[in-house]
Amino acid sequence: MTGADQVSIDDVVVVGGGPAGLTAAATLAPHISGRVIVLERESRAGGIPRHSDHTGYGLRDLHRVMTGPAYAQRLVQAAAAAGAQIRTEATVTGWTPTGGLQVTSPRGRAEIRPGAIVLATGARERPRAARLIPGDRVAGIYTTGHLQSAVHLHDLSIGRRAVIVGAELVSWSAVLTLREAGVRTVLMVTTHPRPESFALFNLLGRSVLKVRVRTRSRIVSINGRGRVSSVEIADLRTGARSTVACDTVVLTGDWVPENELARSAGLSIDPESRAPNVDGGLRSTRPGVFAIGNLVHPVDTADVAALDGAHVAAAVREHLQGSRARQDGIPLLAGAGLRWVAPGLVRPDEPPARSKILAWVDDWVPAPVVTASQHGAVVGRRRLPWPAAPGRAFRIPWTVLDEMRPNAGPVTLSLR
């Protein structure tokens, strides 16, 4: 490794150059004595928005709305302008025995030991194998991420007739990409009783994009020889099966964090989200290692992930200044109606990013009431003006925990 590539104990390494990692780098770089180095394994930084070629990005962090690629470019420029180094084609492959990182890039194989490590490795959609969808081994099956990089980054041809699994925000993003690639979406299939996306999207989807959505249904087989020729769909209530001809299947949603580095570091992992457990400052359970963005909450929108990057800067700077790891904190647990919550550890004096707790639900609740209880006693309750919907993060105001008490055991959040 050449001199310019060396990393010192004053430096911060951010693993992953998506919205969260880039925003962390941009926020930290002006305020620390060492350098901020972003290690991005792709040939260009920017993350998923690079190939989400539609509008809707930037609302909460940049206070304006733009397309995914424009947003990605803005974040890259902001990080570079703040003085962060972005190293692309740099893949972190594991940890050294002393807690440093092993990195492979065309420039060489290196072991680096910075003063702090921020994991911002993001999340991805589960592929067909992980969803255990039976049937033939055929070409023409995509996740949204795969589809969008095929269409927007590599200009590959897709097919003619697609069936989409899922009816959440990302599913509509897939519809738009398919349309641009000249593929007609003949059907969206969701196991839920209603589409999970915002009502506006569903209305627009049905009227403008003319996509049919089949609810309470599931794909039970993908068929074809060499290439997808049809899918078999079962109605979850009646068991009735039907066959839909298509040459493309797009599997959307069903997020899982890219957690290999988090797991191999031995960090505490939430069994439901499979994300590393963090506290309100986005510290992981290993001092000096932080976790942000959709790695921690698979998934919320890109701007929310980005704001984690801004939020983590305070805890990182504290760590670099020699603060000892905090031993206090109240575990926050997911109770009835919630699959997971993040952060998993809270302190009254340390609100989480955007003063929001993020959670995931499996069922649609139009007028949700969130209850916080501690040691059997209710310590907070809020009726929220927005619905809880499967397929997108459910944001709970931090104020629901206003009355929690230190040293009284874990707080459980539940939803009804």
Next chain:
Amino acid sequence: MMTYDVAIIGSGIVGAAIARELAAYDLAICWLEASADVGDGTSKANTAILHTGFDATPGTLESRLVRRGSALLTEYAEEVGIPVERTGAMLVAWTAEELEALPGLAEKAGKNGYLHCSVIGAAQVYEALPALGPGVLGGLRVPDESITCTWTTNLALAGDAVRRGVDLKLSHRVDRVEVGDETVITTPAGSVAARWVINAAGLGSDVIDRLLGHHRFTVVPRRGELLVFDKLSRSLAPCIVLPVPSSKGKGVLISPTIYGNVMLGPTAEDMTDRTATSMSQHGIDFLLERGRKLMPGLLSEEITANYAGVRAAISRNGSDIHGDYLIDIDIDQRYVLVAGIRSTGLTAGMAIAEYVRDLLADQLVLEPRRDVPPTMRMPNIGEAFPRPYERPELIARDPEYGRVICFCERVTAGEIRDALTAVLPARDLGGLRRRTRALNGRCQGFFCGAQVEKMLQEDPA
């Protein structure tokens, strides 16, 4: 039309080993494969265990050839760089019947010439495999069972054969064989003439046999479905966990893979369709249920892949599954049949090739060639040795080995380039997967699928 000395049909492990073996002699050899790649049938989807042969039926040809093949493949693997990891195996007894069977299995291993088995108690089993579910009664340790890479083995043998001058004809599906002074084999892509024909067609071996006028056996395609778990589960399975063969059949195994994953399977289901490599809901449900009992912790890990292979089991004269290899020479027809080679074929392949050579030794002049080209090192796609992305000296020499394309499996641009320009180049995504592991990881293409496809399309070849 040129007349070859020998035509070999089928390019799985067995066909490849025979082609390589015979190409060490002064023979003109033609090699016909129905598919567009070598090893694209049964050989590509097995459990990739390098067997000791401890559990074969003593006295069978299979027992003898597995034993010999194990030694030959172990030596060859070292020479050409096929990844092998000697993890050992544990047969785990869950019932009184299975526990009682263990001493007999150790004895049988002895009859097969394998002397290192030992019967151990439940506590020792849990010590070696803490992740096993409750209810273990005892175990049989088989320290020399190993895991390997079936793809690299097939490609190494086939690559040697081609470098030794074998005339490989891919996408040549045999549909007629006429035996005369010379045998004419017809395919839609053209005909070839040869003095001798060797049938190593695996799932198609009975069809070829019938083309030569025989009616002695039928291939019973037996589907085996497997689930492959995430690499993060690898520590749960430090060795191969084998079921004790019992009255209820062979059962499923849990095995580490040479790529660092854990595999659960296979099912065993007789099919009528020889191309039935689809996954079934009942197969998946069965494996999940078995896995939950065998190793509950494994089931809470992510599933990376699943696949089904079809074993070329055979039945003779309408009876049950034939219990041994069926290797036969017909001198009048100048024809050798190699059939009924089950999952042990990966281990036995090179010994089968020797056996076939010896059958032919009285019929053909086998003059050893003095100009046999040296074997070539295979790219290492296993986790038993450092991969290219971990080798600073390699990256310094060629930065393409530092450019990681497939992040999950850490496959570099250098390896993909090599696979596209090898003696037996990858021509499609399946071929590229088998040569490099690209796209075989947990994301199954979410991150790199499009880029890998692009690289394949842009391949100048």
